[in-house]
Amino acid sequence: MLRMLAGLPVLGRVWLYSLLVGAYSGLAVWKEHSPLRDRWDQPAQIHEVFGLILGLFLVFWTNRAYERWWEARTLWGQLVNTSRNQAVKLKNLLKLPASDLRQCESILIGFPYALKAHLREGCELKQVPGFADSADNPDHVPIYLVSLLYDRFRKWHQMELITGDELRILDLEATQLLEICGACERIRNTLIANSYRRFIQQLVILHLIALPWGLAQEFGDATVVIVTIAAYFMIGVTVIAHAIEEPFGRDEDDLDLNQLCDKIEGGVREIFARQMPLNSQSS
Template identity: 30%
Template sequence: MIITAAPSFKQIIREVWKPLALLFVWDVFVTVTYYVLPFTAPSLPLTLFGSALVLFLGFRSNSAYQRWWEARGLWGLMINASRSLARQARNFLPDEADELKRSIVLRQIAYVNALRCQLRRQKPDDEVHRFLTRGEADFALARTNVANGIVDGTGRRINVAREKGWIDTIQQTSMESVLVDIANAQGGMERLKNTPLPSHYRFFPTLFTHLLCILLPIGLVETLGFATPLGSTMAGLMFLAVLAIGDDLVDPFANTPHDVPLTAMCRTIEIDLLQAIGEAAPEPLKPDAGGVLW
């Protein structure tokens, strides 16, 4: 996620230079053609087309942003649930179960990092092995859904604590309720990841935006004359920018600079949970040189 007030100039140029160059070349071609072979283009259809496209692109961008914001809200719930689980483990379990307390905390840290990797379509093996023992890690990694396997193992350990008399059934129910919240948040994230916007939301805005960029210089050349390449290119760039916003936000877990900062939030959970049981914690993740928090 880009956290600076505006993307860096280098980042902007890297994202727009290709469409900008193509637009400019096309605009120059239309302008030269107009002065060699003069033509007249009706302006009203282009105006109506542009107005309709603005509404279409705005609706699509809003839909994409709603998906992005829902993803951020689900990860906020995940952070809160992780803190609650660590607090319950620390307060409910007796001193003789210190190893179990630490196991539950480390398993939750491993869980959020495994979930992050799954959502980004990355292998979670290294992250799981960082926090779990070889046997625990292998058991989870054998599951199709590694993150869900880790949560299942945590639930079994809570049940063992109840069988040993370390917690009662009410405390077990309370901890299970937190695990349910965690599972519900994961399900929402997987729904966003596995259910893209319908193809019509992606195909038609792209088609109509590119078509408008082709028609723009034809409709503007009579008015702007030799300034058509500059004016048409900038106008087309605005439409392409709105189109790009929807493309950038539609998948909040694609591991791009515009996504939800999963790595930073996993680090936040790791810090909070380790400090909750009195262990040393790493420093918070900071933005990179480009102002992107991953």
């Protein structure tokens, strides 16, 4: 249990803010011991109702923030699947020149790295593994890589290395690359509707400002403890929801994009490296 209480870095700031709110609530307690004690008293009840309704809206925000986070995770999981399937088909279903296979391997491995950089600080083609000595400098690297892939497809189709049906099989996966890219951009660029976030934050602040004056009369010195815990709860939910809303950063709750890139690279490399064990088995 102690380990559970130890908390995470992201929750450290929250404790700080909560203690500040707790200190502020000391004002309301002090008032109860001062000549002003009989003024401005309110029943605690109304704060409870307000707190509950606020809780409903915090759950609303939490749900929506979590859905975005999980959708982002699903998109990257889809990228893992797409890369593997595309690699299996290029290697095992088709009969392509070794040099072309190497290029496709570079594109499939480079794409997640390019997407990761694109979603964070922007991507230069030269930074993508396998493209360090490329002469091009495209604005949008993921689109560039997909263009390379389709250019390959056209060449093979023209040279009759692949049939129209095989082209369509390849197209199914290749199309998903830009769909995943666009969906990740959507999540990065559009937070939950601004008014809601601002509005909920306002209400949390108003609630924390008003709460001590409602509790002080009944709860006395315990007010400080209770307000601190309530502040920890409310600020904590707000801060976590805010952090979760942006899943592509480097915070502790963000997706582990580095590991996912490694995973895709490992899978694709293994597929391209394998020397058809089948030939011996099946012939």
